[in-house]
Amino acid sequence: MLPSSGLAWWLLILPLLSAASTLVYLHRKPNMAIFASVASASLCFLLALGIAAGSVGEPTPFEWMSFPGLQIDVGMILDPLSKGMLLVVTGVGLLVHIFSIGYMAHDPAKARFFGGLSIFMFSMTGIVIATNLIEMFFFWEGVGLSSYLLIGFWYDRESAAQAANKAFVCNRLADFGFMAGILTLWMMTGSVSITQDALQGALLHPSPVAENHALATATPPVTPASRQPLLTNGGGVQQFSGWLAFVLVLGLFAGCMGKSAMFPFHVWLPDAMEGPTPVSALIHAATMVAAGVYMLCRVYPLLLLSPPGMLFIAGIGCFTAIFAALIAVQQNDIKRILAYSTLSQLGYMVMAVGCRGPAAAMFHLSTHAFFKALLFLAAGSVIHALHDEQDIWKMGGLARKIPLTFWTFLIGYLALIGFPGFAGFFSKDVILAVAFQAHPIFFWVGAFTAFLTAFYMTRLVVVAFFGRARSNAAEHPHESGAVMTVPLIILAVFSAVGGFALGIEGFYHGWSISQLRSTGQLPSTGATPQLPALGLLLGTVVPLIMVFGGIFLAFALYRGRDSDPLHIKVLANKFYFDELYDRQLVGGQQLFARFLGWIDDWVLEGAILRGAAYLSVGVGELCKLIQTGSLQTYAFVLSIGGALLVYFTLFAH
C-alpha cells in the first residue's frame, strides 16, 4: 500500500474547477472554457493512468457527517474494479472531449456544453471512487444532474426540455428505491460503507442499528445479542436470509434500474438522444448508464444475500436485453437504434451480474464503452456530415463518400454484434457462458438477442451506408476534420483488439474472487470456480450461428431497398410504453392532483373555513374591524395579547 497522498483528489478537483470557472467567468470566453475542460479531462486521464500503474495511492478520507452509529466519510477506493473503471471513464471521456471540439465548433453555447461535460466528469469519477453508498449517491445524482443539463442543452426545443425532465424524474423515481436500499443496509448492518473491509465487517459481524442504538442509550449497558454473520452458512452456498435482504437487494437494484435504464425505467434513455451526439456517446452509452452495473458489482457480496433478488436482477436484465433489441429492429433514427442497442447491451451486463458473473459484466462494460462510444461518435460524424439528418432512410451510399467514418463505424458494428475477433465477441461469450451456468433460459434468450442485434445493426449499416443516396444531404456529405476522426480511429483500434485483452476478464475475476473470499461467501482456500467448458463452448458457437444468421437475413431483406419492407407497428411504437406512462401514470397522477386541489379550494378552505366565518357574522364583523390596515390597531391587538398573558398568569388559578 502506498503512502496516502492528496494527489488523487485532483481527479475530482480539476473537473469541478473547470465547471465552476466556466459558470462564473469563462462562459464569456468559449475557447478558454474548452481549453479548461479538455485540459482537466487530459490531466484526469493521466492521473487515472498513474493510479492504474500504482504510483498514486488512496488519499486519507475525511469526515462528512458523523453521529453515534452513523459515520459517513468521503474517501477514495482504488482497487482493481475502480482502477479499471477509472481508465474507461477518463479515457473515453477524454476522446469525447476532443471529438466535441470539432462537433460543437459552431454552436454559440459551446462553453456551456463543455461546462456540462466537466460536471459530468466530476460526478462520474466520484461514483467510481466512492467508499460508501451515500458518497456514491451524492455523485449518482450529480451525473443525473449533468445528464439533465446536457440532454436539455438545446433547451429552446420543446422535445429536448421534455426529454431532460423525463430523464431526471425517471432517475429520481429509481433513486427513491436506491435510497431505501441504502437505509435498509444501514438498518441491517449499521454501516453504509462499501470498501472491502467494511463489507467484510458488515456481513460477518453486523451491528444492526437497533442494537447499536440500544447499546448507546441503554442503562445498564447490555451486551450485543446478535453479532451473528448475516450469512447463515459461513461459506459456499448462501441461504436466503429473509425478506429484509430481498428489500435491500431490490432497493439497491432499483438505483441501477434507473441509471442503467432497465425495464420498466427504460423510457428515458431513447429520449435522451435529444442531447448533442457526443453526450449520447459519453453519458448515455459508454459511462453513466453503465454506472448502474458498476454499482451492482461494487455491492456484489450484498446482492448474494438474497438469491430471489439475484434471480430478479437476472430476469430484468434478460428481459431488457431482448425487449430493447426487438424495438431496435423497427427504429429509423440512427441515434435511437443505437440507444435501444445500448439498452439491450446493458441488459446483458445486468443479467451477467444476476447470473453471478460480475467479472463478465465488467468485461462487457469495458469493451462496450469503447465500441458504443465509437458507434455514437461515428454516427455523430455522419449526422454532422449530413447537416443534422438522423433518419437512416434519408441516408444511403455514404460508404464511399465519407470512408473514414464508414470504416470506423464498421469496426464498431462488428464489435457490437460480436463478430469473431472483435471486442464484443469475447465479452458477450463470457456473459452467455455465465448465463448458461445460471439457467439455460437466460442463455437462449441472450443468444436470440445476439441474433436480433446482428439483424438490426446490419439493417442500419446496409440502409445508411450502402445503396443509393436518398436525400440531397446524402448526395454531398463532407468528411469531418481530424479533431473528430482521430478519436474515432483510436476508439476503433480499441474496439478491434480490445477483446484480445482477455486479461481484463481475469483481472476483474481475480478481484471478484478475493472480495467474495474476504466476505465469507467463498471458502478461503481451494480452487477458484471456473466457468464450465460446455457453457464456454456453447457460448461461442451458438451466438456465432445467430450472428451470421442475423447478418444474412438483414442483408437479404434490406439490400437495395428504399423503404422498410417490415411494418411491425408494435415495435415501431416501442410497445406503447410512452403512451402508457404519459396517459395512465402521468395523466392519472395529474388528475388526482387536480382533484385534491379542488378539495383544498372548495372543501377545506371554502366550505369549512369560509363557511365558519360567514356563519358567525359577529366574528366576521369583528375581523373587519381588526382588518383596518393601520399599525395602531395591530399594535393594540398585540398589546391585548400581551395583556391576556399577564392577566391569565396573574389571576387564573
Add this chain to the structure above:
Amino acid sequence: MTLLASNDFHLLPLLLAPLVAIAFILGKAPPRLTAGLACAFNLLYAIGLILFYPAAQGGYQYEMSYAWVNMPGLPPIHFHLGVDGISLPLVFLTAIVSFAAVAIAPGLVRRPAEYYCYLLLMSLGAMGAFTSLDLFFFYIFHDFALIPTFLLIGIWGSQNRQFASFQVTIYLLAGSLILLAGLVALVMELPPPDRTFDIPTLQAYISAHPLSHESQNIIFLLLTVGFGILVGLFPFHSWAPPGYASAPPAAAMLHAGILKKYALYGMIRITIPMLHDGFVFWQWLLLLLLAGNFLYAGFITLAQKELPTMLGFSSIMHMGYLFLGIACWNIIGVTGAVVLMVAHGLSAALLFGLSGEITHRSGENRFSELGGLAKRAPVLAILFSFASMASMGVPGLANFAGELMVFFASFLPGNVPAMALIAIYGTVITAIFQLRAIKNVFYGPMPQRYAADTPAPPGSGVIALPAMTDVSSLAERAPYVLLTLASLGIGFMPFLLIHLVQPTVTLLPFMK
C-alpha cells in the same frame, strides 16, 4: 426568580442594529441603503458569534438577563437573551435572509421608508424570537414580527392582496392565540411559587417534576396546533399559498425563509422537551399530519398553474421533512431538522425572491404564458435552477444534507421507516413540479413578446409591455448568489453546521 445570569451583552447588537436603522430611516436617511447596512452588519456579526461559540461544548452562551417586570403575584419577566447550537444557525439564517430580502431590487417601491422599516421589523422580530430565553419575549417578538407581515402583504402585495392579507391575518393571529393559550397553560400548571417565564428555569423544573399525563396531553395539543398553524402543518395550511403568492417577494422571503421556522424552533425548544409524555401520546397524530404535508400538499402542488402559488404549496409540503426530523426526536433527526431549517430557509428565500424577479420582469406568473426565458435571462435561469435543485434535495446543496439526516433518523428504532419512504417519495414529487416549473418558465420556445417591447392590448391600461430583462448588474445578482453560495457551502460541507448543532441537540431532554 431573582437569578441573574452572567450579563453578556454580545447578542444585543443584533437587535439594536435594525432599531438604529429604523431610527435613521425615519430621520430621512436613504431607506434601502440604511436597511442594507444594518442587515450586513448583522450578518457579519452573526458569523462572528458562531465562530466564537464553543461548539463542541454546546449549551447556552452569550446570556444576558435584565429584570423587566417584577410585580408581586406575577412571575418576573426577564429580558433574557441567549443562544445555543440550535438557535445560532437560525440567527445566521435570519441575518443572511434579511440581508438578501433587503438587497433584492424590487423595482419601484411605493413609500420606501415604510417598506424598509417593516422589513427591518420582521427581521428584528425573528431575531428576537430566536434569541429570547424568556417565554414572554419569545412569544411577543414573533407576534411583533407578524404585524409588518400583514401590512407588507396588504399594502405592497399583488393580485388579490386584500383577501390574502385578511386571511393570513385571521389565520396567524388565531394560531398565535392558541399558542398563547398553550404557553399560559404550561406556566399555570406549575405551583404558584415555582411559576416562571424563564425557559431554562422552566425546563429544569419540569425535568425534575414532570407535569401530569392529562395536562401534558392537552397542552401538547394546544401548542402543536398553535405552532402548526403558524408553520402551515396540514390541515392548517390554507393561509400560506395565497398569502405567499400575494406577498411582495421580500416579505415572502422573510416569512417563508425565517419566521415560519419559529414554530419548528418552538417545537424543539419548548413543546417536546417540556411535554414529552404528551409528545409520546400524540406522536401518531403528528406523523399523520405531516404525511398530509407530504402527500396532500405535494399532490396539490402538482396541480398549480401559477409559479408563486406553486412555490407556496411547495413550501408547505417541505415542512413535512422538518416536522419528521423533529418527530423522530433522536440526535440525527433533530440535528437534521435544524440543518434543514437553515437549508429550507435559504432555498425558500431564493425561490420566492427569484419568482418575484420573474413575475416582475415578465409581467406574468402563469406557466401557460411563460416560456423560453432562458434566452433573455440566462443568469436568472441559472439562479432559479440552483434554487430548484436545492429544493429538490439534489446533493451538493444544503437541503440534501438535512433531508438525508431525517431519512436516517426515521430508520432508527422507535420510529416509522415508512415515514422515510413517504419523505423520499416527496423528493420525487418535488422533482416533478420543480423541473416542470423550470421548463415552463425558461425552456422551450419563447413567446415573441418577451423578445422586444410590445404594445399592450388595447384597454389593458398599460402602454407597452417591456421586453424580458435579466438580473444584469452585480448588485442585482449579489443577494441570490450569496444565498446560493451559503447553500452550496452547507451542501458540500455539512459537517460545519453539524458540528455546531449536534452537541446542543445531544443535551436536549429525552434525546435518544
